[in-house]
Amino acid sequence: MKFICSKENLLDGINIVQKAVSSKTTFPILEGILLEADDKIKLTGNDLEIGIECYVEADVKSPGKIVLNSRMFGEIIRRLPDAEVLIEVKEKDVVVIECESSLFEIRGMSPEGFPALPSVEKVNGIKISQKIIKEMIKQTIFAVSMDENRPILTGSLFEYKSGTLTIVSIDGYRLALRTLKPESQVQDYSMVIPGKTLNEISKIIQPVDEELTIYATGNQILFDLGNCTMVSRLLEGEYLNYSGIIPKEHETMVTVNTKELLACFERASLIIVNDERRYPVNLEISDDMMVITCNTEVGNVREEIKADMDGKKLEIAFNPKYFIDALKVIENETVNIYFTTNIGPCTIKPVQGDDFAYLVLPIRK
């Protein structure tokens, strides 16, 4: 294998596929990037949960394959001058990297043991702007459960049904839901993507208008960005019936400024220096105001915020983290919050439309 390509293009590719390379593993090959030279260069990273392939323009002198340790290869390319880089495999898997007056010889690994990416048939694809899918993941991923006892909840549901794509995360105390009606129409599907891989995928997707295509098959999902594709395994099992969880009725509804409410919750939680469960934040909802209070051994805090109320007055208590996480990712200037009783779930929704819903369970006092 021998090829010449620009340092910049090569580094861009490495930075992307590195997201799918294991950093801690007992199999050195999984810490590697597979380089394949044909008419272009293909880089592949695969940690067996997520796999990423990336094509890089290059002048290929002779085809071939090699696996290089991802960290070492990335560091070397990153530090090279901004110029053409020559990469050549010599005898015994020794790889020469040459750029201007720098010359490296490092040991590569045989590509034999490198796990192939699962093949996903490119049918039933939805086109969505990268910016929007990145936002949708950000707005739901924080509610993914960390509890390995219920593995299905450690992922987010991706459901396409009757023209709407819905992403849902539930961790037992709260739910985050985001919907979109993409222009492309496909067959209905429902699958659960591991939270860890969604996190990596959202780092690769850029906040740009260019579209990517999402292909879903029985047990894989593929994000196709053109030069680069990401495949993720899915979580097996039945997801919760989220639509049954979100209350249809309410006793109290308030309309409130999103950023101001976030600031109130953030300040109120400052005096919780120990365990958040022992010290809930209290909400007292009346005609045109919400009073938010918290008392701990450190002191007490009282916040007032203007709120248009509809329905009954209410006193209710929450873990402030759950409100803070949701309010942080809402772009809308104002939101509606729907309360059932002081022991029933409350739901944050947009003032218009049904783009999102954040459900939070209160703390019983």
Place this chain on the structure above:
Amino acid sequence: MKFICSKENLLDGINIVQKAVSSKTTFPILEGILLEADDKIKLTGNDLEIGIECYVEADVKSPGKIVLNSRMFGEIIRRLPDAEVLIEVKEKDVVVIECESSLFEIRGMSPEGFPALPSVEKVNGIKISQKIIKEMIKQTIFAVSMDENRPILTGSLFEYKSGTLTIVSIDGYRLALRTLKPESQVQDYSMVIPGKTLNEISKIIQPVDEELTIYATGNQILFDLGNCTMVSRLLEGEYLNYSGIIPKEHETMVTVNTKELLACFERASLIIVNDERRYPVNLEISDDMMVITCNTEVGNVREEIKADMDGKKLEIAFNPKYFIDALKVIENETVNIYFTTNIGPCTIKPVQGDDFAYLVLPIRK
């Protein structure tokens, strides 16, 4: 005590004095900021190594003193809206913090136990631009020793002699020296400031042209920034005679581009993944070129760099970290490097003048 001041001014003051507040201590009062209201507000942080005082403009309604936990106080003020803040001490050291519709009540501590800052007589002061003293600290602090067995080397020497201020750090393997001829002339002095406090001080000093004044007395140094003063204790003992360490003669001298040489050393050290001492970086100096090589179990690297040589050809080996640390803080485009023998020290100096000197000991092979 009761006063009103702007959130912004108060936060600026807190951010500065927090640099002198202990984060881990068994004395809660040392984790606090002393607030004193008189005609202005004075904030004080003191971890017994470094003490910082900062004045903040305020409308003082009644004078008084209180100590507040630094982290809690800082977090609360940081999260308040950008508006006027009222602070008032109530009964039993309870402190009320009020800002728009936010109201905090937190427990303060009696100011009795708070350690007073040492008083430093403001005579014999040198005026230096903040930008320059910040740069001088940055260019010498990295060579401060971490070895507590020779406590005097865990600080930097500040020496004023015959119109020149010299800062020197030595860790046993290398030396960093930076000089300046300030306009103000004072009596000669020599003192050793702990590296840890220089690090904090350099964070507070801004890269601006405004001057600060350095006052030195027998056992304290004071940096006076006008609204804010920092006092540091000194290290006791005799510093090394640095001028005897720097060789006056050389056998080989090269002139080389600083940034390019830095990049060569950084790349060469990439393949040292274990212990730096086991794998030195080799320099082979000939007429118009330096060849830098390194061989480890990972592979090998060879770098060539243009270098104007004067004197004898030489092969010598170094711990690359020592070169990298020095080259990173040199602003000059080119530098001269003076070599004695392949077991004697080498010195990096400016092409013109004597603003700095970096001495590095080679590794015997």
